[in-house]
Amino acid sequence: MTPTVETYRFESRDPAIIGNFLATTYDTHLRIRSGDGGYRLVHQHVDAGSFALATTGQSAHLDIAADGIDALVVARSRTARVERSCDRSANRFGAGDVYLAAKPGLPYTLRWHPGEVELCVLNLAVLAQVANTAPARRPGRVAFTDLGPAAPALARQWRDTIRYVNEVVSNNPIISAQPLVIGNAARLLAAAALTAFPNTAVTDPTIEDRRDASTATLRRAIAFMDGNADRDVSAADIAAAANVSLRAVQLAFRRHLGTTPMAYLRRIRLDRAHHDLLRADPREATVSAIARRWGFASHSRFTARYQASYGVPPSATVNA
Template identity: 55%
Template sequence: MTTLLDTDDLETAHRMLSLIYGVRRLAPADARSSLRVRQDDLGSFQLHHVTWGMNAEVTGDQMGCYYFGHMIDGGVTYQVGGDTITFSAGETFLCAYPDQPIQVASEGMNGHFVALDAALLAQVAATAPTRVAESVRFTARYPATGSGAAAWLDTCAYVRDTFVPEPVATSPLLLGGAARFLAAIALATFPNNALRDPTIEDRRDAHPRSLRRAVAFIDDNAHRDIGPADIAAAADVTIRSLQLAFRRHLDITPTAYLRRVRLSRAHQDLLAADPVTETVTAVAGRWGFPSHSRFATDYRAVYGTTPSHTLRRG
């Protein structure tokens, strides 16, 4: 669902900011009052583009999600606890925690933001060896490295290009994959408390029986929006055990194996489809492939021909 706000009316701006972000107070610092917000709500993540044509102070409720931002122009200052933090043009940052109210001073801010559910981050992080998703806490507001910041920005741009303004995103497989992709890159980019290295128990559980359970689950559920956490739960191991088992016995990641199965199902659909009523793009999207060119490249590598040729020949 997309929400658009483009107004010069202060009352309208306040009302919409209250609906979208829980803003309780909006106090312009000058006579300007223009504001533009685009929010694309894609389930467990949201994409925002916010442009303030004014300087203003904003106070609001807890945000309910983690908000990651990139400042294109202007700047914004956050009051968080007893700290004052200013983010300027060109910076990439974590600006809001789910349980923190907002107190912001905008200075002509123009920025992109991604909101991620804490539950999604916990599931992707899988911090507990007991397979219970524990809360993730980010310990710094800036990326740990410049290369990490670049990877995060590239990921955000890819997701925006894929889902905005044309939401092919009605496919649950595409949405679920994009959400987990963003969460994984966020966890790799911004310092946090998630446990990344396999434990002794993880290594012990990475045996062929676990792999067989995981493979059977993927084969039976490839049409559903499943990810590593779902596969690990079905195999009764941690995500790290699952990854070790696939690497150790198949020399592949669980996600790559899932992608391979979905490519096979897409191939079967193309063979059975009527080229008059079906398209390659529709088949690719149904099986979780957002990029036509990437799908075509992967397809040719496995089947030695193009998806469009398979669809025509049947």
């Protein structure tokens, strides 16, 4: 099914309307109090289903208490100062800082000083796709053990990731309507969040995983990829089709092919794009459209990867 990316803008000076809008948007109960009783809030929102990107600015000193959001909310203060308390942890953030708004599902409070904040709201199911283990050994949903990034370099990596996804989704409505592009973007955000913020995701393969990382597993996984390269599939989907854990299928690809399942799937999709370019009518088809069809959102990255694989730019293939 083609994803629907919705973009909208909200602006109000009415505290009751603002409170209702934020509570509905983030599916939580909020209590908001401003020092002077009135303020202006401007909210720009891009909803891609499995994740949402928002920029919110307001003009007052707000005290906010929330019952908890059943999603991972990663924040970056653009110009605002924020003081946040959650799960017996209290922190202050300034312009440029990256942090989790709260631990998923837990109540939190914050004091939001005048200014702008950037938010990424990530569906917990996407995190599970990237981080889960075999169903029989699944430890439950990922728990985050710290609300700040593990290192400044990881905060920079998150900022680079969110900038790239914003460019793809917010500025390219044609690109963002492609299921493979949206699925790839969601998993990219999940991987970046799991890397940046300390959490309990299990990454080491078990004895069973090592046993299951066989050539038979590899064949089943590749057969599934070949038959479903045009669908938005995750590494967890590949593992399920191969009837092994995610760690086992990752280990199988690393052990036998020296790559990852998703990297191998990208190679299949690159081959499919190459095949489409060979058959394309240059009067009707474009390189960008074929690249988007196979999940490559960035024209420059697709061109570089294609030329590295085939020795010529994709435009040379379509015009041959």
